[in-house]
Amino acid sequence: MRSTHDELRAVEDISNGAEPVPIPAADSRYPEFEYVTCNLVPPEAAIPLYDGCDCVLNCVDTPDECGCEFAHGHAYGAAGRLLSTPADARGVRLPLQVFPTMEKGWAVRTMANLLNGTFVAEYAGEIIGSDEASRRWRERKEKGTGNYILCVREHAANGRTYRTNIDPTDRGNVARFINHSCDPNLVMVPVRINQIVPSAALFALRDIEAGEELTFDYSGAGEVSQVDSGDANRIRCACGSELCRGYLPYDSAL
Numbered sequence: 001m002r003s004t005h006d007e008l009r010a011v012e013d014i015s016n017g018a019e020p021v022p023i024p025a026a027d028s029r030y031p032e033f034e035y036v037t038c039n040l041v042p043p044e045a046a047i048p049l050y051d052g053c054d055c056v057l058n059c060v061d062t063p064d065e066c067g068c069e070f071a072h073g074h075a076y077g078a079a080g081r082l083l084s085t086p087a088d089a090r091g092v093r094l095p096l097q098v099f100p101t102m103e104k105g106w107a108v109r110t111m112a113n114l115l116n117g118t119f120v121a122e123y124a125g126e127i128i129g130s131d132e133a134s135r136r137w138r139e140r141k142e143k144g145t146g147n148y149i150l151c152v153r154e155h156a157a158n159g160r161t162y163r164t165n166i167d168p169t170d171r172g173n174v175a176r177f178i179n180h181s182c183d184p185n186l187v188m189v190p191v192r193i194n195q196i197v198p199s200a201a202l203f204a205l206r207d208i209e210a211g212e213e214l215t216f217d218y219s220g221a222g223e224v225s226q227v228d229s230g231d232a233n234r235i236r237c238a239c240g241s242e243l244c245r246g247y248l249p250y251d252s253a254l
């Protein structure tokens with residue numbers, strides 16, 4: 001628990017040494033959370049957690065019914081399906097800073113110039129099933145607390161949709177502070193590192209100058225229309241871009 005006295009003090013490293021480089025914050029008023037460097041995948045007992053794959057323990061026994069081999073080029077065995085954490089996760093190696101904004105809460109900026117295509121960070125958190133994602137979303141909405149669940153949808157050529165829910169609200173990394181923009185400078189790409197559950201890797205979408213805020217489009221490819229404000233669950237977008245669609249992407253499945 002932080003004291004009021006400590007609140008405005010700059011924080012040297014929000015990761016407490018967990019990342020390869022320190023990640024400073026302008027002050028310590030950001031929400032408390034447990035810092036993790038990569039996704040936390042629950043043990044097999046907790047499955048099914050991965051929408052799109054119906055297999056219980058492995059995909060090898062039922063290759064014709066499972067879409068994983070078709071979609072990812074691999075069928076996953078029991079050990080391969082739900083490995084705990086990717087051993088070769090890269091972590092954050094760029095000088096980033098967490099800072100407060102007027103309209104969007106906390107944000108992240110780069111303190112170095114980045115070239116187009118540079119890997120910035122993984123959007124890391126707890127991997128949870130869709131029922132649990134809905135439950136947490138409703139609970140946080142009732143309490144009026146922040147909700148940072150990212151739903152990664154992958155549309156496979158076999159017509160199936162694979163959905164991965166990443167929740168960094170209580171356990172996450174610096175990417176939990178990266179805001180949405182309708183004209184972002186990062187792009188999120190699902191990447192698989194020796195396991196079926198993808199990491200949501202964020203890459204520079206163009207050259208980015210030191211001091212710029214880092215943003216990505218929460219809807220992925222910008223395919224979700226945000227113009228209709230009829231749904232009270234939607235948050236007004238403050239990205240400030242000429243291309244602004246008016247509201248943050250909203251997952252009506254939650």
Ligand SMILES: C[S@@+](CC[C@H](N)C(=O)[O-])C[C@H]1O[C@@H](n2cnc3c(N)ncnc32)[C@H](O)[C@@H]1O
Nearest residue numbers: 104105106148176177178179180236237238239
């Ligand atoms: C993943 S968090 C980003 C960090 C957050 N700003 C914070 O203070 O912790 C997502 C939340 O940030 C806010 N946010 C992100 N992008 C925004 C935007 N373009 N306009 C307004 N609010 C935004 C919304 O409250 C959203 O639910």
